[in-house]
Amino acid sequence: MTSPTVATTPAAPAPAIRRCQPYLRLHWTDSRTDAVGYLVVHTLRGGLATGGTRMRAGCTLGEVEDLARGMANKTATFDLPIGGAKGGIDFDPKDPRAVEVLERFCEAMRPWLDTHWVTAEDLGVPQHLIDQVFEKLDLDQSYHAAIRRSADPVATLARVRNGLNAAVDGGFLLGDVIGGFGVAHACLAAAVQWGLAPADTTIAIQGVGTMGGAAAYYLHEAGMKITAVADAAGTLYRAEGLDVPALLDLRDGYGEIDRSRLPAGIEEMPRGAVLSADVDILVPAAISYAITPDNSYDIRAHVIVEAANAATTPEAEAMLAARGVPVLPDFVANAGAVAWAWWLLLGEVDDSPDTSFDRLRTTMHDKVAQLLTAWTEEHITPREVGHRWADDPSPLTGPVVIP
Structure with a gap:
């Protein structure tokens, strides 16, 4: 194995994670399963924030806050005109009730999903599943909050779907x-x-x-x-x-x-x-x-x-x-x-x-x-x-x- 050339002097220690307060925290409890869910909007820019929705047993509010902060860093680092957010559900994605839990979580978060929060896949929640949930809620696709703002929502939705489903090598x-x-x-x-x-x-x-x-x-x-x-x-x-x-x-x-x-x-x-x-x-x-x-x-x-x-x-x-x-x-x-x-x-x-x-x-x-x-x-x-x-x-x- 060839070793790369690295700094001969140790770098400055990694700084502590910035702890500025999020713009919004929402807490949800599922009345049927006692699953707990969270939405954290760390920053809101231009009225929008973006970040996936994850599902795993043991997911915590602190974890979702860290992830929302990371999303805010991503959007700023890549000069994207939106803020950062994250959704999380404390529930086993392999549980046969998981899809219904995801549906009820999205229904509860609908005011944000409809107008401000653009979500997508994350740990335990594949993109095709969250898109199925959005279709069931008559929100078309998980980028709905952004698509509805476009001058031609139908054309934008088609562009998004065509891009997501474009075939690449490897099947x-x-x-x-x-x-x-x-x-x-x-x-x-x-x-x-x-x-x-x-x-x-x-x-x-x-x-x-x-x-x-x-x-x-x-x-x-x-x-x-x-x-x-x-x-x-x-x-x-x-x-x-x-x-x-x-x-x-x-x-x-x-x-x-x-x-x-x-x-x-x-x-x-x-x-x-x-x-x-x-x-x-x-x-x-x-x-x-x-x-x-x-x-x-x-x-x-x-x-x-x-x-x-x-x-x-x-x-x-x-x-x-x-x-x-x-x-x-x-x-x-x-x-x-x-x-x-x-x-x-x-x-x-x-x-x-x-x-x-x-x-x-x-x-x-x-x-x-x-x-x-x-x-x-x-x-x-x-x-x-x-x-x-x-x-x-x-x-x-x-x-x-x-x-």
Whole structure:
């Protein structure tokens, strides 16, 4: 394994997460199941905020607040004319009542979904499911609050649907893979910055759902060697590199790989083993707060690229920075999906995958290069640089105009 050149002086510790108060917090309790849900609007710009809706057992208000703050950072960092929000439901998405719980949550949040909150998929809630719920509520599609503002809502809805459902190589849909494509190019940009050829770069990915799976696919297509992937059942390892497309074909609807059909030569390891894999780049793409002070000592990767929201705790990030390990923050590395969605809404890209891929590739490489240049030359953590971008968003006057 070739080691990249990193800052010889430890970078400044990652700053504590900014704790400015959200614009709005809403709390909901489902009378039929006792499920609890939250909407947090961190910032409202032009009357709009954007952020997905997640469902998992144990989801908390604090978690949703952190995620909404991250969404506000994403929209500001990518110069999008909206604020950041997040929805969360404390309920098991595998429970047979989960769809009905999601429907009742969206019905309760309808005043915000109708006029201010643009939501989408997140952990436990795939895009096709939330779109089904919106259709049932006569809201057409989960970008409804933005689409209804456009000069021609019918044409805008058609553009959005065509973009989300555009076919791409591998048998995927553009809307399902664009976020992972962005993560993959954050990794590729890091390799370029440190002079690593794709074939000489090793990767470990925690999570092979929508985001992690797409990132794995595009990294494999680029020639990088993915030696370890993990899902809820454990870590799969092969020193020579995994056949990523074959493994992705074995996933179920929850992003878990069928162990009974694994190709030969793959070693099965505990779930946490992916974090300590001896690789160049570690991609946590599963859950929030995956990297903590306790397990940060085990990490051997030279850079961490956050594909999951809030994947690294502030304390763990400070410890990693002191060791010379940068963390490319989620609000840059995994922001491709939200940036692309708004480019699509605003008519800046169409349903051509090549147009979308080209714009996101260029944007991601530029931002990662700036982050890592500041890390190596000025000893400033990528998160702090990203926060400086987010703290100085482009000016916005009046409501958001959607063509």
